[in-house]
Amino acid sequence: MGYDASGLPDITGLTVGIIGGTGDQGRGLAYRFARAGQPVLIGSRSADRAAQAAEELRALPGMPAGVTVSGGDNVEVAGRSDVVVIAVPWDGHRDTVAALREPLAGKVVVDCVNPLGFDRQGPYPLRVEEGSAVQQAAALLPESRVCAAFNHVSAPLLADPEVDRIELDVLICTEDRDLVGLVAALAARIPGMRGIYAGRLRNAHQIEAFTANLIAINKRYKAHAGVRVTDL
Amino acid sequence: MGYDASGLPDITGLTVGIIGGTGDQGRGLAYRFARAGQPVLIGSRSADRAAQAAEELRALPGMPAGVTVSGGDNVEVAGRSDVVVIAVPWDGHRDTVAALREPLAGKVVVDCVNPLGFDRQGPYPLRVEEGSAVQQAAALLPESRVCAAFNHVSAPLLADPEVDRIELDVLICTEDRDLVGLVAALAARIPGMRGIYAGRLRNAHQIEAFTANLIAINKRYKAHAGVRVTDL
Numbered sequence: 001m002g003y004d005a006s007g008l009p010d011i012t013g014l015t016v017g018i019i020g021g022t023g024d025q026g027r028g029l030a031y032r033f034a035r036a037g038q039p040v041l042i043g044s045r046s047a048d049r050a051a052q053a054a055e056e057l058r059a060l061p062g063m064p065a066g067v068t069v070s071g072g073d074n075v076e077v078a079g080r081s082d083v084v085v086i087a088v089p090w091d092g093h094r095d096t097v098a099a100l101r102e103p104l105a106g107k108v109v110v111d112c113v114n115p116l117g118f119d120r121q122g123p124y125p126l127r128v129e130e131g132s133a134v135q136q137a138a139a140l141l142p143e144s145r146v147c148a149a150f151n152h153v154s155a156p157l158l159a160d161p162e163v164d165r166i167e168l169d170v171l172i173c174t175e176d177r178d179l180v181g182l183v184a185a186l187a188a189r190i191p192g193m194r195g196i197y198a199g200r201l202r203n204a205h206q207i208e209a210f211t212a213n214l215i216a217i218n219k220r221y222k223a224h225a226g227v228r229v230t231d232l
Numbered sequence: 233m234g235y236d237a238s239g240l241p242d243i244t245g246l247t248v249g250i251i252g253g254t255g256d257q258g259r260g261l262a263y264r265f266a267r268a269g270q271p272v273l274i275g276s277r278s279a280d281r282a283a284q285a286a287e288e289l290r291a292l293p294g295m296p297a298g299v300t301v302s303g304g305d306n307v308e309v310a311g312r313s314d315v316v317v318i319a320v321p322w323d324g325h326r327d328t329v330a331a332l333r334e335p336l337a338g339k340v341v342v343d344c345v346n347p348l349g350f351d352r353q354g355p356y357p358l359r360v361e362e363g364s365a366v367q368q369a370a371a372l373l374p375e376s377r378v379c380a381a382f383n384h385v386s387a388p389l390l391a392d393p394e395v396d397r398i399e400l401d402v403l404i405c406t407e408d409r410d411l412v413g414l415v416a417a418l419a420a421r422i423p424g425m426r427g428i429y430a431g432r433l434r435n436a437h438q439i440e441a442f443t444a445n446l447i448a449i450n451k452r453y454k455a456h457a458g459v460r461v462t463d464l
Contacts, residue, residue: 197453199444226461229449
C-alpha cells in the first residue's frame with residue numbers, strides 16, 4: 001500500500017490559522033503555507049502584533065501574488081479558519097487552548113506543541129497530566145477534530161527563504177482517521193514533506209518528546225534534523 | 233559536521249554476544265552481524281537452544297566462510313563477548329539483566345528492548361520505573377558501559393536473506409559518548425544503516441516508545457518502517 005500522495009484531498013482555499021503565529025515555529029509554518037498559496041491567518045494574543053507579523057510575512061521572498069496573509073487575535077483567527085494550528089509555547093498551552101473551545105468547535109485542530117524542559121544537560125520531555133500536549137488539547141476541545149502533527153519541523157529551516165525543500169515526514173497522531181488525508185495534504189504543500197499516520201493520540205507523547213532527541217542530534221552533528229520514515 | 237562513517241573505529245574481531253539470541257530480534261541481529269563477518273555468540277537461558285539457533289544461523293544464505301557463530305547460556309555468552317546486545321522480551325528484562333551484572337562488568341552493553349503493551353487498540357508504551365529499559369539496565373549494571381540502540385530495526389527485514397540493505401538509522405542513547413563510535417561501527421556492518429547519537433539516557437524512553445508508532449505505521453501502510461534522520 002505505502003504512502004500515496006495522489007489520493008490526498010484538495011485543500012485549495014482552506015484557510016489555515018496559526019495560533020501562536022508570531023513565534024518561531026508558527027511564523028515559519030505560516031510562511032511555508034502562504035508561500036504554497038494557502039490562505040493564512042496569523043493569530044496572537046495581540047491583534048496588533050499579529051497584523052505586524054502578517055505584514056512581515058507578506059514581504060518575504062517567494063510569496064505568490066494575491067495570497068492572503070493577515071492577522072488577528074487568537075479568538076478571531078480560530079473562528080475564521082478552517083484548519084487551526086496550535087503553535088504556542090508549552091507553558092501557555094492549556095490556557096490558550098481552553099479559551100478557544102467555542103471558536104474551535106467543529107474545526108480541524110493541529111497541535112504541534114512539544115512539552116520540553118531544559119537544564120544544563122539539555123532538553124528533556126516534561127510529564128503531562130493528560131499524557132501529551134495533543135491529548136490535553138483533545139480533552140479541552142471535545143467538539144474539535146484534533147491531531148498532533150508538525151512536531152519535528154525545524155523553525156530555522158521553515159524561516160529560511162533560501163530553503164526550497166524540507167525533506168522530512170510529518171508524523172500525524174489522531175483518533176480521527178479521516179483527518180489524516182487533510183493534514184497530509186497540508187504537509188505536502190511544503191515541498192519535501194509527507195504526512196504519515198503514526199498512531200493514536202496515546203502514542204503522541206513519544207513523538208512530542210522525540211524533539212528532545214532531535215535537539216541533541218542537531219547539537220552533535222550541527223544539523224537541522226528531521227525524521228523520514230523508511231520503507232514507504 | 234554531519235555524519236561521517238570514515239571516522240568509525242575498526243571493530244573487526246570484536247565478539248558480539250546476543251542475550252535473547254533465540255528471539256526474533258536477537259536472532260535477526262545475530263544473522264546480520266555474522267553475515268558481515270563479525271564473530272557472534274548466541275545467548276539463551278538454555279545452552280542447548282542457543283547452540284541449535286547458532287547452527288540454524290550458520291546454515292543461512294550469505295554467511296561468509298569461517299565466520300564464528302556459536303551458542304551458550306546467557307552467563308557464558310556475556311562473559312565471552314566484547315559487546316553484548318540485550319534482546320530479551322521486556323517482561324524478562326530486569327531479571328535477566330540483573331543476573332548478568334558480574335559477567336557484564338567492563339563490557340559494552342547495547343539494550344534494544346522496547347517496553348510495550350498491546351491491547352485491542354494496538355501497541356502502547358509501558359511505564360518503566362527507571363524511565364526506560366536502558367535506564368533500568370544502566371541502574372542494574374553500574375560497571376558496564378550501557379547504551380540503547382537498534383530499537384527500531386524490523387525483525388522480519390533482519391531475518392530475510394533476500395534483503396541486502398536495510399535503510400534506516402540506529403539511534404544511540406548513552407551517557408558514554410565514547411561508546412557512540414563503536415556502536416555506530418556495529419550498525420554500519422549492516423548495509424544501509426547508520427548509527428547516530430540521539431541523546432542521553434533520559435531521552436531514551438521516547439525512542440523505545442516510538443516503536444509503538446512504527447507498529448501503527450506498519451499496519452496502516454503495510455510496511456516494515458524504520459527511521460532515517462534527515463539533514464545529516
